[in-house]
Amino acid sequence: MNAGKKILGLTAMLLMLTLWASYFYVIKENRDGQLGGAGESTAWCGTPPSTEAALLGKDQLTLRVTNNLRGEFMLSGSLVVSERTFNRYDLGRNELRLRLEPLQWSYGVTPIFLEQVKVQPLSRNLASPTKSAYAELEPRPIGVQGQVTEFPFDTYRYGYKPVLYYLKGSERIDLRFKNITTLMDMSNTFTPIQKYNRVEYINEKNSMIRDEDYKAYGPHECAFSVERKGSFKVVVLLLLLVLCLPLLHVFYRDEPGVDFLATLVVIAVVRVVLVGPVQDFQLYNIDFLFGAAILLVGSVSLIKAMRANSRREMALKSGATSSW
Known part of the structure; x- marks a missing residue:
């Protein structure tokens, strides 16, 4: 066996060992069909999640952020308005609105574009003891900072301050809600990590950092970094290594045939x-x-x-010459 075949054989052995090691690692990380624990893909910020505010008829805004494998983020949620707030701002006639004020994502950049979220008409439950009103938020995609093309090393940043308001003529009246909760319910491949100040959220080494950038975010400001799970990156590595199998077959076989088609199918x-x-x-x-x-x-x-075709032609020519 020549040196090239020995190197090829050693490479094949290392590939198979890596494939099996990655395979058993993924099996170990599998928990009821999830990569890691179910809680590793969820997080929250703001007021702690609780049903107490809704049961007592207190003002409460709950936002739910979800995403999919392609890195597309969606926002939904619900709203509970107390009878006192409903009557004070005459929300039976004034349309309630919600805007998301983006947090600064880079030094020297001031966000100016706001995310507008439609609030469905409030439905009052006059028969309940609290006589509160309830509404759902219309689901919509939201903008995050990140590049989906960097898969599987793509990371995203979500940072907003939700503000409820209504219009009184040309004047914008902001409502002050104490109970605002943002729930990050990510897909199985992501892990949300809460950021507590501007330095952590922006995550840039910059001479423009000031002392006030280390100040903690307000109670209604929510900032997260969403990253791929390490176990998912191993799954991607495992699938990419599978692509090497047809390639090794090509090098081993003298006359490769279906290896190219096998590669196309595996990649697809x-x-x-x-x-x-x-x-x-x-x-x-x-x-x-x-x-x-x-x-x-x-x-x-x-x-x-x-x-192979050249060898066959040479063999035919040599055979024809010897017959003479």
Whole structure:
């Protein structure tokens, strides 16, 4: 066995050991179909989650932030308005609105665009002892700071201050709610991490940092960093290493045949499992790795096929010459 075959065999052994190690790691991290504990994908900020405020008819705003594998974030929630607040601001006639004021995400940048969230009409429950009013927030996508194309190393930042208000002519009247809770209910692959001040949230080494940037956020300001779980990154690594199997077959076989088709099928399956089908030709960084694997397998297969064809032609010519 020559040196090239020995190196190839050693590489194949290391690949198989890594595949099995990653496989058993994922099995260990599996808990009722979740990568890690269910609580690792949830978090909250603001007023502690409780049903007491709703039962007592107190003013309460609950926001729920969710996302999917593609990094798209959605906001929904509910609202409870006490009878006192309802009558004080005449919310039977004045339409209640909600705006999300983004927190500063970079030094030297002042956010000016607000997220407007539609509040459904308030429904009063006059038969209840509290006589409070209730409304749902209309679900809508929200903007976060992050690049989805960096999958699986993509991270996102969410930072807003929710403010309820209504319009009285051209004047904007803000309502002061004490109970505001933001629930981060992320998908299985993400972990939300709360940030407590501007330095932690922006996370930039910059000479513009001031002492006031270390000041804690207010009770209604909510800032999170959403990162991929380490176990999910191992799953991605495991699937990417599977792509190496057809490539090794190409190097081992003298006349590769179906290896190129096998590579195309494996890449298509892995791509759909990880990030779904291509939409509007939006390419992720990982897609260039898939493209390199296709080109490499296709090039090696083609070169070996050309060499095999040349050997056959030489054998035919030598056979024809010897027959004379």
